[in-house]
Amino acid sequence: MRLAATDLAIGYGRERIGADLSLALGPDEIVCLLGPNGCGKTTLFKTLLGLLPRLDGALALDDTDIARMSRQDIARAIAYVPQAHAPPFPFEVLEVVLMGRTARIGTFAQPSARDRTIATEALAALGIADLAGRDYARLSGGQRQLVLIARALAQEAPLIVMDEPTASLDFGNRLSVLDRIASLARAGSGRGVILSTHDPDQALALQARVLAMSAGRMIAEGPAADVLTPARLSEIYGVPLTVERTASGRRVCLPAVQSSAATMT
Structure with a gap:
């Protein structure tokens, strides 16, 4: 596709x-x-x-x-x-992930055993299978975001x-x-x-x-x-920026000029 x-x-x-x-x-x-x-x-x-x-x-x-x-x-x-x-209502995590199956089963159809298996496998693929029975609204922000990704996978x-x-x-x-x-x-x-x-x-x-x-x-x-590049990043964000390489080899974006706040620390 x-x-x-x-x-x-x-x-x-x-x-x-x-x-x-x-x-x-x-x-x-x-x-x-x-x-x-x-x-x-x-x-x-x-x-x-x-x-x-x-x-x-x-x-x-x-x-x-x-x-x-x-x-x-x-x-x-x-x-x-x-x-x-x-969520407008208190849903368990597995229920939220099962919402991703709506396009496959229809709006008012009940999820089948296969749908539940797919949803459970999506949670497992993201390392959050243990959250399946938890209240979605009570999760941390990071956990909720992973649940939304699991819903997309399902x-x-x-x-x-x-x-x-x-x-x-x-x-x-x-x-x-x-x-x-x-x-x-x-x-x-x-x-x-x-x-x-x-x-x-x-x-x-x-x-x-x-x-x-x-x-x-x-x-x-x-x-x-x-x-x-530094020039393009500076164009996008309207401030002088540079790209530097860390000791581990990663490239990171940093201000090209040290701020006055930084010099006071």
Whole structure:
């Protein structure tokens, strides 16, 4: 399964948020949509998911225009992991993951034994099988995010869209979730993942293909190591930045000029 957008224009009604947006996502790859807050990342994702109509351009799954597809067919092809999720009712974790089976069994159908097995295996794949009977609302932020990823896995969609999946997490949970994301699109998985972030270090850590977005437009595309140069990062975020290599060999993004706050410590 391959998702492709060409010269896409996005927005709400007559209000254009972005234009001339082109991207592709296929199996066995991680694509990182990088850009500052307000650049149009979430609006773009809502359009890719068919939740918002495109204002111009082409958007297709394989050779099928997404506008011609039913919500169920789109859900069978693309799973969605939001930034955060607050359930309206108290659900157990396994029940939340089973919601990912809706596209496969119908809105009002009861999950079968096979559906429960798939949901349980999704939890196990993320190392959280022990949470199955827990109250989802009482989990930590990192645990809830892993449950949402498990729900996406249970959906058995070949493509996964993640909207800033670590935005509200502490440092430890952020690392845990990134590690799980890296494993989702491993070679031979047949799965493609596109996630948005405003943190260039995440794109570097994932060694992802990067789509750099600014003010509603794509300004660069390519491997993270090639795209995330000091000049381009400074252009995206409007402050002088540099990329340095740590003793372990990792590349990280840092302020090019030491802040006055840092000099006071």
